[in-house]
Amino acid sequence: MNSTRNAFWAMGLCAVLAACGGGGGSSGNGGQTAQSSTPGSGTSNGGNSIDPTLGTGNVLPIRVDNSLAPSGSGYSPNLPVATVTVCLHGTTQCTIVSDVIVDTGSVGLRLTSSALGALASALPQQKDSSGNVLGECYPFADGRYFWGPVATADIKLAGEVASNVPMMIDGTPGGFPAAPSACGVTLADTPSVIGANGILGVANLVEDCPSCTSNASKDIYYSCNTTTGTCTSTAVTASAQIQNPVAVLPQDNNGVIVELPAISAAGQASVDGSLVFGIGTQSNNTFGATSVLGYDASLFISTQYNGQVLAESYVDSGSNGLFFADSSITQCAGGTGWYCPTATQALTATAFGNAGATTPVSMSFMVANANILASTRASAFNNLAGTATSATFDWGLPFFFGRNVYFAIAGRTAPGGTAPYVAF
Known part of the structure; x- marks a missing residue:
């Protein structure tokens, strides 16, 4: 998404459940520590046979579970995480980072400075034409934000490498302002603040x-x-900005497929899936969608729900629920932002593209009582939902279960239409 759409949806607790949505937000869980690789132990172009979480070829494993240790009484289900490898360009000086949200x-x-360890200070930082270092402010709706330098690195995703890519270090390594x-x-x-690395x-x-x-x-x-510690908002050329590492891969660089299996309405302790690179570029990423929705320049589609057209809708694996406004559904007590109907609601909406492919698609979904779901401490739910602004329908991770x-x-x-699009 563009930066204006980032949102950690309200972080209140309902029972033990914390909400997050709109671009990879998360609860205050503690992440697992990163692992440093030694020369020869990182991924190669064919993947890594020692650590299956690294993946092989163009397939990066995704896992939804509760491996992130809860902080306090809250926990955040529906967080799809993967493992990536970051290296100093052209070297074997690498760090393997687990528990990275797939968004x-x-x-x-x-990536956090702590997750990168010594590599955070070793990666070369991007500079502008005046010789000043580029930093990025990445704000979220609840007042939290990422801040740190833009640096370049080789990013290894499964068996493929995006070489010398601008990325963000979240933190202030080496005395960054x-x-x-x-x-x-x-x-x-x-x-402990993000809920991931x-x-x-x-x-x-x-x-x-x-x-x-x-x-x-x-x-x-x-x-x-x-030297002065002063930072001033600036324009940045496209090539110097943080890049989508998939777009920089030498192959399989036209998109991704998120593959997650169907799960029970009662929730599931863990779910294993895949992030596949490329669409129609190999035998394992052929285009099999029946519905294609064209995104506009801001990566929005539209959703018609309850007689209203919500023109700022989107499909987002980084949102841990379905987020939309509906005053007829009982909210959980305490202003948490989650829905708590007395009985599970079977609902429908119609989605259509804002550009390119615009054929309407009927969408069925379920909304269960978030407090009851939270009491199970399961890690994956296909019927978790909460409130949103009146212009938005956020099709978060529950939408992904049972679909490619x-x-x-x-x-x-x-294949499938004019990009950018989302298809399923």
Whole structure:
């Protein structure tokens, strides 16, 4: 997603459940520590036979479970995570980072400084034409934000490598200047605050902020003088921005497929799936969708629900529920933002594209009582839902279970229609 759509949906607790949505948000869970690889133990072009979480070829394993240790009384289900390898360009100096949220609603790799360890200070930082270091402010709706330098690295995803790619280091390694006040309230730079070691954004754009190429006042990218500690909002060329690592792969670079199996309405302790790179580029990523919805330039589709057309809708694996406004559904007590109907609701909506393919698609979904779901402590639910703004329908992770969901990258050729699109 573009940066204006990032949102950690309200982080209140309902029983033991924390909400997160709109671009890889998460609860205050503690993440697992990253692992440093030694030369020869990282991925090669064919994957890694020692650590199955690294994947092989063009398939990166996804797992939805409760491996992230809860912080306090909250926990966050429906977090799809994967393992990525980051290396100093052209070397075997690498770090393997687990528990990275797979997010189809944002663009680019963002990892905490703590997860990268010594590599955080070793990666070369991007500089602007004045010689100042580029930083990024990545705000979320609840006041938390990512902040840190833009650095370049080789990013290994399963058996494929995106070489020398701009990514974000969430934190201030090596004395990087503190965040500007415009960023937000709370710096989210540790697993205990984020609930993961970072975010792997694989949405439908090549770079994360197309409008930032000509707009210096968006408060997203900053030019930072490391001597004075001063950072000023700046425009940034497309190539210097944080890049979608899938778009930089030498092959299989026109999109991704998120594959997750169907699960029981009662929830499931863990779910294993895949993030497949490329659409129609190999025998294992042939296009098999029956519905194609064209995204507009802001990566929105429309959803018609309860007689209203919600023109800022999207499909987002980084949102842990379905998020939409419906005053007829009972909300959980305490202002948590989750829905708690007395009986599970069977509902329907109609989705259609905002560009390109626009054929309406009928969408059926379920909304269960979030407190009852939370009491099971399961890690995956297909019927978890909460409130949203009146213009939005966020088709979060519950939508993905039992589907192969395709995301074609803008400007790339892919079967099924004109990119960018989402298909299933």
